Amino acid sequence: MNKSIRSKLFVSITFLLIFFISVLWILNNLYLEQYYINKKKNILIQNAKKLTDIYTGNAQDIQDELDRTANITGSNIDIIDKAGNPLYRSFRRVPNEKNVMDNSKFKPDMQPPPDQIKLNQYTEGEYTFETRSDVQLKIDFLTLVTKLNNGDILAIRVPLVSISESVDIADKFIIITGIIIVILGSIWAYLFSKKFTKPILEVNNIARNMAKFNFDEKCKIVGKDEVGQLGQSVNYLSGELNRAITELNIKNKKLEEDIEKERKIDEMRKEFISSVSHELRTPLAVIQGYAEGLVSNVTENEEDRKFYCDVIMNETDKMNKLVKDLLNLSQIESGYFHIEKTEFNITSLIEYVLNKYKSIFAEKNIEIKFELGESCIISGDMVRIEQILTNYINNAINHVDNNRIVKISQIVNNDKIKINVFNTGKHINEESLEKIWNSFYKVDKARTRSYGGYGLGLSIVKAIQDLHNNGYGVENIEGGVTFWFEVDKVNFS
Ligand SMILES: Nc1ncnc2c1ncn2[C@@H]1O[C@H](COP(=O)(O)OP(=O)(O)OP(=O)(O)O)[C@@H](O)[C@H]1O
Numbered sequence: 204m205n206k207s208i209r210s211k212l213f214v215s216i217t218f219l220l221i222f223f224i225s226v227l228w229i230l231n232n233l234y235l236e237q238y239y240i241n242k243k244k245n246i247l248i249q250n251a252k253k254l255t256d257i258y259t260g261n262a263q264d265i266q267d268e269l270d271r272t273a274n275i276t277g278s279n280i281d282i283i284d285k286a287g288n289p290l291y292r293s294f295r296r297v298p299n300e301k302n303v304m305d306n307s308k309f310k311p312d313m314q315p316p317p318d319q320i321k322l323n324q325y326t327e328g329e330y331t332f333e334t335r336s337d338v339q340l341k342i343d344f345l346t347l348v349t350k351l352n353n354g355d356i357l358a359i360r361v362p363l364v365s366i367s368e369s370v371d372i373a374d375k376f377i378i379i380t381g382i383i384i385v386i387l388g389s390i391w392a393y394l395f396s397k398k399f400t401k402p403i404l405e406v407n408n409i410a411r412n413m414a415k416f417n418f419d420e421k422c423k424i425v426g427k428d429e430v431g432q433l434g435q436s437v438n439y440l441s442g443e444l445n446r447a448i449t450e451l452n453i454k455n456k457k458l459e460e461d462i463e464k465e466r467k468i469d470e471m472r473k474e475f476i477s478s479v480s481h482e483l484r485t486p487l488a489v490i491q492g493y494a495e496g497l498v499s500n501v502t503e504n505e506e507d508r509k510f511y512c513d514v515i516m517n518e519t520d521k522m523n524k525l526v527k528d529l530l531n532l533s534q535i536e537s538g539y540f541h542i543e544k545t546e547f548n549i550t551s552l553i554e555y556v557l558n559k560y561k562s563i564f565a566e567k568n569i570e571i572k573f574e575l576g577e578s579c580i581i582s583g584d585m586v587r588i589e590q591i592l593t594n595y596i597n598n599a600i601n602h603v604d605n606n607r608i609v610k611i612s613q614i615v616n617n618d619k620i621k622i623n624v625f626n627t628g629k630h631i632n633e634e635s636l637e638k639i640w641n642s643f644y645k646v647d648k649a650r651t652r653s654y655g656g657y658g659l660g661l662s663i664v665k666a667i668q669d670l671h672n673n674g675y676g677v678e679n680i681e682g683g684v685t686f687w688f689e690v691d692k693v694n695f696s
């Protein structure tokens with residue numbers, strides 16, 4: 204509180220008041236008396252001038268003017284000739300006072316009478332001033348003496364009775380009014396400084412909140428003065444800062460997401476490379492082993508040699524498939540791959556694919572059911588959609604159980620057709636449902652190895668559907684598993 208503007212303002216205003224009142228008091232004490240005497244002197248000089256001017260007139264006029272002046276100014280006036288004989292004397296209708304000449308024939312520089320003490324005497328131009336103290340009356344007098352035109356002497360005397368008393372009274376009055384002014388002034392200063400600093404404190408408070416990133420509070424200062432403008436500026440600043448920080452936060456979040464995405468992609472790339480090298484290592488080792496066997500001629504008979512060659516060719520085929528699938532996947536996922544959309548009959552395509560598989564189904568003793576609905580035209584990349592069908596059907600053949608049923612159905616909606624490939628068999632566990640769409644992911648490794656799968660088929664499906672902007676998925680349903688994908692229906696209107 205000690206250093207606050209409020210207390211500084213309060214203390215300064217109070218001090219200023221005390222200072223002015225003290226100055227007033229000092230001036231009163233030092234100069235009021237002098238000022239009063241000067242004023243009196245001026246009045247005496249003016250009267251003297253006036254009397255000098257009229258002194259040429261008749262005696263009655265002179266006497267009248269003397270009386271008038273004496274009564275107005277409260278002075279006693281005497282005019283004496285050069286020899287000191289009184290010529291005129293003012294008559295005052297106020298309590299009787301001794302005239303200048305009562306005690307003596309007045310002459311400048313004369314010794315004061317015994318009951319009067321001469322305090323000082325000085326000459327200013329044609330006027331001589333003299334201050335005397337009347338011991339008996341206890342009154343000070345100021346007397347002006349000047350020569351009139353014909354050499355007669357004019358003396359005007361005024362009492363200085365009240366001045367020192369007046370100074371005392373004024374002193375006391377100044378002290379009393381001073382105390383009242385200081386008290387009232389301090390109250391006013393307190394209220395004013397409070398009112399003055401309130402908006403500043405408000406702005407300060409808001410600035411502090413801003414430093415804590417709290418931009419909810421706004422200045423409610425309504426004035427149009429500098430503080431009001433400051434409040435508005437702070438409000439504007441707060442709004443802009445809020446906007447900037449929000450924007451920055453959003454960008455920061457996006458950047459974090461991008462970094463995370465980048466990190467995941469990098470991780471996936473590493474995983475991918477390690478998976479590919481892992482998948483290649485096994486067939487390469489087998490090929491190497493059997494090739495060395497052939498070279499060292501471990502086997503004598505033709506049949507065994509043929510077996511060795513078959514194994515090598517089989518492994519080569521597998522590697523070939525892997526390389527092809529990989530190329531296929533990387534091509535689709537590259538970002539440069541464009542699907543070639545055409546309009547074609549999806550029902551016919553399914554029938555065509557199933558026709559190709561006919562012998563395989565027969566050979567594997569699998570019952571194939573195709574629930575033919577209405578014949579539908581769709582829009583999409585036919586080669587790729589055939590690839591999806593093939594991958595789903597291959598998987599169904601590889602995972603069908605002893606019930607040996609594969610069922611294909613289509614559900615027609617407004618602008619999409621959902622194609623389901625169902626096979627009887629074991630459910631896929633919950634946590635694998637998401638992961639099977641990643642490359643090289645296999646739920647049951649042993650089983651996948653038995654049919655020579657690499658875990659790439661479904662990731663190819665995912666990549667193709669992403670390019671088509673269409674959905675895909677898998678559901679465990681009663682008795683088996685259904686894989687589905689959507690295609691764009693063409694509506695003829
Ligand atoms: N119809 C299905 N029933 C049960 N599990 C399945 C079925 N289809 C796929 N899976 C599981 O999903 C995994 C990934 O399938 P995906 O088609 O991607 O690879 P794959 O068939 O093993 O090999 P590839 O397709 O590359 O020859 C499979 O290894 C298998 O574990």
Ligand SMILES: [Mg+2]
Pocket residue numbers: 594597598656659660661
């Ligand atoms: Mg597959």
